[in-house]
Amino acid sequence: MKVIDISIAIIKNAQHHFLITLRPDASHQGGKWEFPGGKIEIDETPEQAMCRELYEEVGLTASQYQLFEKLFFDYGDKQLNLYFYLVEDFTGEASGKEGQPLKWVSKSQLAEYAFPEANLSVIAKL
Numbered sequence: 001m002k003v004i005d006i007s008i009a010i011i012k013n014a015q016h017h018f019l020i021t022l023r024p025d026a027s028h029q030g031g032k033w034e035f036p037g038g039k040i041e042i043d044e045t046p047e048q049a050m051c052r053e054l055y056e057e058v059g060l061t062a063s064q065y066q067l068f069e070k071l072f073f074d075y076g077d078k079q080l081n082l083y084f085y086l087v088e089d090f091t092g093e094a095s096g097k098e099g100q101p102l103k104w105v106s107k108s109q110l111a112e113y114a115f116p117e118a119n120l121s122v123i124a125k126l
């Protein structure tokens with residue numbers, strides 16, 4: 001199976017809240033909450049993909065970010081290389097541009113939401 005490269009933006013605002021969105025039921029890991037992100041295109045760096053997905057999905061422009069975690073995860077039906085970026089400075093107002101529900105939650109509230117399994121060790125490190 002081909003390993004798919006994914007870039008993900010963990011957005012942290014000035015109140016130390018994190019932006020999460022709900023994955024559509026029909027998608028891979030549907031019905032779970034996620035951080036905005038998606039597949040890295042062949043002509044893109046991981047950073048470029050993160051910035052593009054962030055803008056396409058929730059309308060934010062990242063201005064300061066760093067690689068927070070890179071990990072391989074095997075879901076059985078999909079094998080992924082995931083690049084998680086921590087974005088602590090950005091411009092724009094977040095909205096679900098694909099109609100997806102969106103929330104800002106504190107670090108302790110993150111535990112109340114179901115995330116894809118690959119996220120669990122990353123969330124524990126935040």
Ligand SMILES: Nc1nc2c([nH]c(=O)n2[C@@H]2O[C@H](COP(=O)(O)OP(=O)(O)OP(=O)(O)O)[C@@H](O)[C@H]2O)c(=O)[nH]1
Nearest residue numbers: 006008027028029034035036037038039078116118119
């Ligand atoms: N966006 C995002 N994807 C995640 C997270 N955690 C995680 O395991 N994934 C997995 O990474 C992959 C991301 O793909 P995606 O569905 O967002 O890709 P995409 O935006 O390019 O969408 P598309 O497939 O409709 O083109 C999915 O298999 C998803 O299950 C996360 O926190 N955010």
Ligand SMILES: [Mg+2]
Nearest residue numbers: 036037038039
């Ligand atoms: Mg996506």
